[in-house]
Amino acid sequence: MIDTHCHIHDKQFDADRDEVVARAFEAGVSCMLTIGEDVADSRRAIEIAEPYEISVAVGIHPHEAKNALHDIAEELTPLLDAPGVIAIGETGLDYYYDHSPRDRQAAVLRAQIRLARDRSLPVVFHHRDAFEDFTAILREEWSRTMRGVVHCFTGTAPQARTFIDEFGLYLGIGGVLTFPNADGLRQAVVAAGAQKLVLETDCPYLAPVPVRGKRNEPSFVAHTAAKLSATLGMHLDELVGITDENARRLFEL
Ligand SMILES: [Zn+2]
Ligand SMILES: [Zn+2]
Incomplete structure (x- = not known):
């Protein structure tokens, strides 16, 4: 299994990161991608991931867009050549929390899509409660030759189809899929089909x-994989084979 979206460099793992990574491998996690949330956090991700040979995405989360410099490319470009860096993100729009002004979120998102296009890198998108504005920006900035994933997808079946059919994006499926009240998401996942899904924690x-309620860790992706295979009516091995292949194609692993 590949955990396509974790924050293994988070301080919450400082005390026992070796054990957490060992448990992940024991649980069958072959590969992880740790995701930066601003420039300093992305630098920390690179440093902490290197000895474990964990892959890294560097980027500026919509929550942090308010603090980003105006020249995002200048800030992020030096990080792109660091060992293990394979993607840009996470970037997007979050109108649920609105921690940054919406026009700053949009500007920082556009700049990261352009940087990804220039460098032929995949993009890890974070999107919450901003479907209209997010897809409007994608229509202007995105091309189907680019690779990307809408991480922690929790939308509807029509939204899933739009991300897949119009933009060629993958959908990252995480723990929310297992929650009792997530029938809508499970229906959306069935509508999406396995061919564009990747697993994440x-x-x-x-x-x-x-x-649920505990500190999450990469080994727990197995619970989400089991739920996803049941939701899609597939054998676990078959499902994991497809989602791993999707992740490899998405990130050129
Ligand atoms: Zn994240
Ligand atoms: Zn996120």
Whole structure:
């Protein structure tokens, strides 16, 4: 299994990161991608991931867009050549929390899409409660030759189809899929089909059932994989084969 979205460099893992990574490998996680949330956090991700040979995405989260310099490319470009860096993100729009002004979120998102296009890198998108504005920006900035994933997808079936059919994006499926009240998401996942899905934890956040409420970690992606295979009516091995292949294609692993 590949955990396509974790924050293994988060301080919550400082005390026992070696054990957490070992548990992930024991649980069958072959590969992880740790995701930066601003420039300093991305630098930290690179440093911490290197000895474990964990892959890294560098970027500026919409929550942090308010603090970003105006020349995003100048800030991020030096990080792109660091060992392990394979993607830009996470970047996007978050109108649920609105921690940054919406026009700053949009500007920082556009700049990161352009940087990804210039460098032929995949993009990890974070999107919440901003579907209209997010897709409007994609229509202007995105091309289907680019690679990207809408991480922690929790939308509707029509939204899933738009991301897949119009933009060629993958959908990252995490612990929310296992929550009792997530019938809408499970329907959307069935509508999407396995061919554009990848697995993720978003750890230390959003632990799946039956470990919901605990600190999440990459080994718990197994619970989400089991739920996803049941939701799609597929054998676990078959499902993981497809989602791993998707992740390899998406990130050129
Ligand atoms: Zn996110
Ligand atoms: Zn994240």
